[in-house]
Amino acid sequence: MTDSFIQSIQRSKSPESSTDTVLSEYEIPLVTVDIVVFTIQDDRLKALLIQRKQEPFIHMWAIPGGFIHEGETLEEAAGARLQEETNVHDIFLEQLYAFGKPGRDPRARVITVAYYALVSSSSLKLEAHANAENIGWHCITELPDLAFDHRRIVDYALSRLKTRLESTPIAFQLLPEKFTLTELQRVYELILEKKIDKRNFRKKIISSGILKDVGETKMEGYHRPAQLYCFSDTSTLNANLDK
Amino acid sequence: MTDSFIQSIQRSKSPESSTDTVLSEYEIPLVTVDIVVFTIQDDRLKALLIQRKQEPFIHMWAIPGGFIHEGETLEEAAGARLQEETNVHDIFLEQLYAFGKPGRDPRARVITVAYYALVSSSSLKLEAHANAENIGWHCITELPDLAFDHRRIVDYALSRLKTRLESTPIAFQLLPEKFTLTELQRVYELILEKKIDKRNFRKKIISSGILKDVGETKMEGYHRPAQLYCFSDTSTLNANLDK
DNA sequence: TCAAAAGTGTTGTGTGTACACCCATGT
DNA sequence: ACATGGGTGTACACACAACACTTTTGA
Numbered sequence: 076m077t078d079s080f081i082q083s084i085q086r087s088k089s090p091e092s093s094t095d096t097v098l099s100e101y102e103i104p105l106v107t108v109d110i111v112v113f114t115i116q117d118d119r120l121k122a123l124l125i126q127r128k129q130e131p132f133i134h135m136w137a138i139p140g141g142f143i144h145e146g147e148t149l150e151e152a153a154g155a156r157l158q159e160e161t162n163v164h165d166i167f168l169e170q171l172y173a174f175g176k177p178g179r180d181p182r183a184r185v186i187t188v189a190y191y192a193l194v195s196s197s198s199l200k201l202e203a204h205a206n207a208e209n210i211g212w213h214c215i216t217e218l219p220d221l222a223f224d225h226r227r228i229v230d231y232a233l234s235r236l237k238t239r240l241e242s243t244p245i246a247f248q249l250l251p252e253k254f255t256l257t258e259l260q261r262v263y264e265l266i267l268e269k270k271i272d273k274r275n276f277r278k279k280i281i282s283s284g285i286l287k288d289v290g291e292t293k294m295e296g297y298h299r300p301a302q303l304y305c306f307s308d309t310s311t312l313n314a315n316l317d318k
Numbered sequence: 319m320t321d322s323f324i325q326s327i328q329r330s331k332s333p334e335s336s337t338d339t340v341l342s343e344y345e346i347p348l349v350t351v352d353i354v355v356f357t358i359q360d361d362r363l364k365a366l367l368i369q370r371k372q373e374p375f376i377h378m379w380a381i382p383g384g385f386i387h388e389g390e391t392l393e394e395a396a397g398a399r400l401q402e403e404t405n406v407h408d409i410f411l412e413q414l415y416a417f418g419k420p421g422r423d424p425r426a427r428v429i430t431v432a433y434y435a436l437v438s439s440s441s442l443k444l445e446a447h448a449n450a451e452n453i454g455w456h457c458i459t460e461l462p463d464l465a466f467d468h469r470r471i472v473d474y475a476l477s478r479l480k481t482r483l484e485s486t487p488i489a490f491q492l493l494p495e496k497f498t499l500t501e502l503q504r505v506y507e508l509i510l511e512k513k514i515d516k517r518n519f520r521k522k523i524i525s526s527g528i529l530k531d532v533g534e535t536k537m538e539g540y541h542r543p544a545q546l547y548c549f550s551d552t553s554t555l556n557a558n559l560d561k
Numbered sequence: 562t563c564a565a566a567a568g569t570g571t572t573g574t575g576t577g578t579a580c581a582c583c584c585a586t587g588t
Numbered sequence: 589a590c591a592t593g594g595g596t597g598t599a600c601a602c603a604c605a606a607c608a609c610t611t612t613t614g615a
Contacts, residue, residue: 299612
């Protein structure tokens, strides 16, 4: 995807050149989308990374992404490239920021529109049958060195996720449809990286009215079972401005 | 700028075609920057518009913008295109959002990275010697029909401006270096479109510590002169993530 | 009966809001 | 002396933070 497309552009547009900044002659920047995918797995907040098989940054890890195809909106492109590389689909996406500093891709002028995505811990079994072998979840506290400016993009995605979590109820995107209040609180604690008081948390969440008590309980271990809740209003979450 | 460049691209890349979607054959979207420039003038919040001289949307109003040149960061491009069209320079810029829905420009696939800018009412004498005749400030409550998806961009810029104003002290960018508390309060009222209590406003601003009392006063009319203040810390405002 | 997590209330502190009068100035 | 906007303090409501014990279950 990204790599082979850049190579084909380089071949078709400038066959005599083999250097880095081939496309800058045309003054037409290329545009990609890159996606920081978050999930919660094994009680850790993790991001999805793919190990590169080509230069530049060969063998380094990168976030998934690729070029925008004809007829796609930016958000559709982000969803489609993600599905091609990971098989996850129909997930929460929000545009983060456009990164376009000259030199961020050594081959050409590439502007990327970065997104972040949240996937439920229950739906993430779907990944790992991608084309590449080396694709995996990495704890955000222990990321390897990343290709391009992807470290900066991940850092910004994380900071956006934190602020969003304090203003809108997006935590549900990281949980299965039915969840306990303790599980929900754990999502907040992992993202905000701080302990939260159980009583205050429950009071705030319940009084906000965004939860529905599904009449069921969940047993886990040898102790009192927990009430299951679901999110009541998914319609308010879409923040896509470009449709 | 945008128009002549698209025309030259169309000529050079596809001389036999004279239709709208010339560049989509190459699947390479073009990238522009567009800027919503706000100021306060005559006790109104206004945005800068330029009347188009070409198709499409000829004679309609649009926000300033243009293509990204070689070697420019996105923010530099926004500042440069703005200066070329308006002569304002060194102003506050913040990236808003990337708009890239297919069809938003009928000629070609164009993705725009939108910015908003704030200019001081004292520095805005500089405009109006631009190349075009029809460039001017329009009250945000009485905008004409805008070209492309510019109305949506302006609306989003305004909503971003409101939320930024409640979280960070950017109002100073719309005022001269020295200002009175009443002038500052008026900026808040015009942007947030609501009356603010004078005592509560002054309490909050003063206790936040972001203002410095310059020892001077300002006389205006036949009444008690007002204290002048300036903003104490301009270093915390830059939100550019791409540098 | 024990272990382990679920569930529940009260009190203090700080932040935002509502509200009315005196002050300094030029004419 | 008056008209005009500049400048100030207090009381109430509400949101947030701190904090400890009882309940339910399976083993």
